[in-house]
Amino acid sequence: MMKNEHTLADPFNEKVEKDLLAHLTSNRRKGRIFVFVLIAIILVGLFAYYRQLRYGLIVTAMRDYTSWGVYIANFVFLVAISLVGSLFSSILKLSKATWSTPLTRISEIIAIAAIMCASIIIIVDMGRPDRFFNVLIHGRIQSPIIWDVIIITTYLTISLLLLYISLIPDLAICRDKVKNVAKWKRWVYKVFSINWHGTPEQYKILHKISFTLSVMVIPVAFAIHTVTSWLFSTTWRPGWDSTNLGPYFVSGALMAGAAVIIVAMYFIRIALNLKEYLNDKLFDHMGKLLVMLSLVYLYFNINEYLGPAFKMVGVEGEHIIELFFGKYAGMYWMVQIFGLILPIVVMIFKWGRRPLPMLVLSFMILLGAWFKRFLIVIPSLQHPYLPIQDVDESYRHYIPTWEEWAITCASFAAVLLIITFLIRLFPVIPIWELKEEKESNSKPNQK
Amino acid sequence: MKKRKIKQSRRKFFAKTITAAAGAIGGIGLTAHSCKSKSEEHEKVTLLSQDGKLVQVDKAAITPASPAEARKGIPGKHFVMVVDLSRCRNARKCIKACDHHHQLTPDRPYIKVLRMQDNPASSPYWMPKKCFHCDNPPCVKVCPVGATFKRTDGLVLIDNHRCIGCRFCMAACPYSARVFNWGKPKPQKTNHPYSPETSIPSQIGTVEKCDFCPDMLRQNKVPHCISACPNGALYFGDQNSDSVTNGSETVRLSTLLRDKAGYRYLEELGTQPNVYYLPPANRLFPFKDAPEGQSS
Numbered sequence: 049m050m051k052n053e054h055t056l057a058d059p060f061n062e063k064v065e066k067d068l069l070a071h072l073t074s075n076r077r078k079g080r081i082f083v084f085v086l087i088a089i090i091l092v093g094l095f096a097y098y099r100q101l102r103y104g105l106i107v108t109a110m111r112d113y114t115s116w117g118v119y120i121a122n123f124v125f126l127v128a129i130s131l132v133g134s135l136f137s138s139i140l141k142l143s144k145a146t147w148s149t150p151l152t153r154i155s156e157i158i159a160i161a162a163i164m165c166a167s168i169i170i171i172v173d174m175g176r177p178d179r180f181f182n183v184l185i186h187g188r189i190q191s192p193i194i195w196d197v198i199i200i201t202t203y204l205t206i207s208l209l210l211l212y213i214s215l216i217p218d219l220a221i222c223r224d225k226v227k228n229v230a231k232w233k234r235w236v237y238k239v240f241s242i243n244w245h246g247t248p249e250q251y252k253i254l255h256k257i258s259f260t261l262s263v264m265v266i267p268v269a270f271a272i273h274t275v276t277s278w279l280f281s282t283t284w285r286p287g288w289d290s291t292n293l294g295p296y297f298v299s300g301a302l303m304a305g306a307a308v309i310i311v312a313m314y315f316i317r318i319a320l321n322l323k324e325y326l327n328d329k330l331f332d333h334m335g336k337l338l339v340m341l342s343l344v345y346l347y348f349n350i351n352e353y354l355g356p357a358f359k360m361v362g363v364e365g366e367h368i369i370e371l372f373f374g375k376y377a378g379m380y381w382m383v384q385i386f387g388l389i390l391p392i393v394v395m396i397f398k399w400g401r402r403p404l405p406m407l408v409l410s411f412m413i414l415l416g417a418w419f420k421r422f423l424i425v426i427p428s429l430q431h432p433y434l435p436i437q438d439v440d441e442s443y444r445h446y447i448p449t450w451e452e453w454a455i456t457c458a459s460f461a462a463v464l465l466i467i468t469f470l471i472r473l474f475p476v477i478p479i480w481e482l483k484e485e486k487e488s489n490s491k492p493n494q495k
Numbered sequence: 496m497k498k499r500k501i502k503q504s505r506r507k508f509f510a511k512t513i514t515a516a517a518g519a520i521g522g523i524g525l526t527a528h529s530c531k532s533k534s535e536e537h538e539k540v541t542l543l544s545q546d547g548k549l550v551q552v553d554k555a556a557i558t559p560a561s562p563a564e565a566r567k568g569i570p571g572k573h574f575v576m577v578v579d580l581s582r583c584r585n586a587r588k589c590i591k592a593c594d595h596h597h598q599l600t601p602d603r604p605y606i607k608v609l610r611m612q613d614n615p616a617s618s619p620y621w622m623p624k625k626c627f628h629c630d631n632p633p634c635v636k637v638c639p640v641g642a643t644f645k646r647t648d649g650l651v652l653i654d655n656h657r658c659i660g661c662r663f664c665m666a667a668c669p670y671s672a673r674v675f676n677w678g679k680p681k682p683q684k685t686n687h688p689y690s691p692e693t694s695i696p697s698q699i700g701t702v703e704k705c706d707f708c709p710d711m712l713r714q715n716k717v718p719h720c721i722s723a724c725p726n727g728a729l730y731f732g733d734q735n736s737d738s739v740t741n742g743s744e745t746v747r748l749s750t751l752l753r754d755k756a757g758y759r760y761l762e763e764l765g766t767q768p769n770v771y772y773l774p775p776a777n778r779l780f781p782f783k784d785a786p787e788g789q790s791s
Contacts (some may be wrong), residue, residue, distance in 0.1 A: 175701060182642075284633070
């Protein structure tokens with residue numbers, strides 16, 4: 049067997065391993081409380097879902113006109129978040145932006161957690177979840193919902209593979225170095241590192257696979273959010289009936305994804321004591337990236353509203369008035385100003401790209417992104433072609449019930465729980481990639 | 496030229512499916528009941544058989560079409576409705592008859608009578624609205640499981656045993672024709688198993704809508720709303736035989752639409768509805784707003 053060059057004693061390597069493996073063996077009280085709180089939120093959500101299963105969707109505020117509500121808005125949001133995986137482990141990687149290497153695994157973990165919860169939320173929205181398998185038995189390929197089912201499963205599969213493939217060398221390190229953990233964890237490290245010894249052939253295969261996957265994931269990632277936008281743009285609803293919706297959704301998703309990464313970076317570097325790796329310079333890079341993505345989104349946003357607002361045709365015009373001056377105006381302008389314009393302006397300046405301001409701005413962007421999905425889904429449904437008459441007063445408004453909020457919060461808690469679990473189990477920053485980068489930097493003849 | 500070709504091929508397609516359907520299933524929804532109740536034993540009803548003949552059958556021998564049988568249309572037919580807006584005065588008898596027949600609660604009717612006003616200068620009018628049973632139905636196109644389907648006789652029906660409750664069809668329908676069972680439906684009385692042709696019994700978490708009463712059509716009768724209208728505003732019939740009736744008079748469909756400038760609501764969407772409207776001109780009744788609380 050060939051000698052593994054990466055395990056050679058080297059002060060840099062030793063330090064990296066020590067720092068990045070440290071959290072796998074620690075078990076702090078704060079972390080336990082965090083998990084306990086998450087589980088409590090999920091339990092409340094489960095109780096709300098039990099009520100929904102028992103009494104039907106009547107426990108929600110959805111009725112015949114507003115027939116989709118926060119579940120669908122939240123689904124779109126979670127799908128948007130999941131796009132971040134492809135941004136880091138593919139787009140930035142392929143464009144050789146080496147500064148983003150420490151973020152690839154975090155982004156993959158977030159992507160997987162978000163896409164899993166998105167698929168759960170879409171089942172929660174179903175009136176008959178007991179008939180879920182009708183989708184397989186009677187599935188019609190002509191329906192955009194089936195396209196979404198196919199693309200979500202494909203994206204989840206590729207994302208899992210991307211995460212796993214890049215984990216293998218680190219799992220081998222864990223297998224060799226991390227001894228003081230539960231038996232099942234050691235078993236995981238041993239089995240899933242599939243006899244990795246870091247031979248050049250193994251690395252060659254690894255690079256080949258991860259390159260192929262990172263190329264493959266780009267069209268799938270674009271498709272996942274474009275297909276989600278088609279759930280809306282294949283209908284005649286005002287605000288949905290738009291050819292702009294695909295790129296509009298994708299650009300918004302990339303912005304929200306970058307914001308999620310910043311929030312994750314901030315808390316991970318405190319919780320796991322990784323300030324050296326997730327450093328201020330990385331925040332600066334992320335800030336620049338976020339400004340660029342936000343500007344693209346701003347462009348599509350203007351493009352989305354200007355045409356209809358200029359023409360003011362029928363229900364489309366009613367919809368625009370509702371958003372700009374009507375009952376959703378407060379939410380609409382808050383989202384546009386605090387969730388988009390203000391963050392762009394602040395992050396253009398260097399002082400705005402320090403960790404704390406970035407954390408606050410990213411939270412604002414995420415909140416804005418969630419409510420933006422609310423504004424995309426709900427007001428459109430309240431402006432049908434035929435007037436809403438002869439119905440109970442409750443059919444005219446949509447104010448989500450506690451059950452809907454509880455389930456929505458539970459979905460966020462579940463995303464965080466999956467992320468926490470995976471972070472505790474695996475090195476959150478790819479050790480072998482850092483080492484490789486160091487090596488290629490130290491070799492003068494490279495490049 | 497092109498249009499005519501398409502029409503011809505569609506007709507051929509219908510003819511083919513009809514023969515295939517008639518060959519494949521014997522009963523077209525008229526399966527014999529083995530146990531007959533004594534009181535109903537000698538009561539006869541007239542039915543339309545698959546080869547287009549009227550036959551007399553024991554009433555007790557009829558059960559509504561099963562979900563599989565209900566997917567095939569009544570051979571040779573293409574049903575249409577015509578609503579004469581000049582005759583509607585918001586009597587709401589159609590809604591009542593429909594609610595009664597489909598055992599609906601008044602808060603979620605299949606039929607709505609909407610107060611419409613096309614522009615500020617013209618007078619408002621009442622517009623009875625059901626499902627338009629489009630020939631290019633957006634709801635059928637988006638359904639992920641084929642729970643809502645288009646039949647050869649033009650009807651768009653729902654199989655609530657297959658519906659998964661995703662409500663994509665409700666988002667897709669530009670006419671807001673669909674209602675959803677958000678909670679447990681009120682218990683409904685029926686001796687028969689569920690059929691998409693009767694839409695009874697309703698099921699929690701599934702979608703419903705106006706079905707043009709195919710169980711009545713099987714008996715060569717018109718839907719309940721048609722016969723309930725006191726003003727003869729609603730016509731129903733078969734496009735293929737070019738005749739429609741409002742219960743008291745039977746007229747040629749083509750003549751009616753030509754002479755009274757019949758139109759279809761939101762023609763520009765390309766959904767090709769099977770419900771035509773006659774403009775509210777030369778009205779039978781002056782427009783009177785609904786009393787408080789009836790429509791808002």
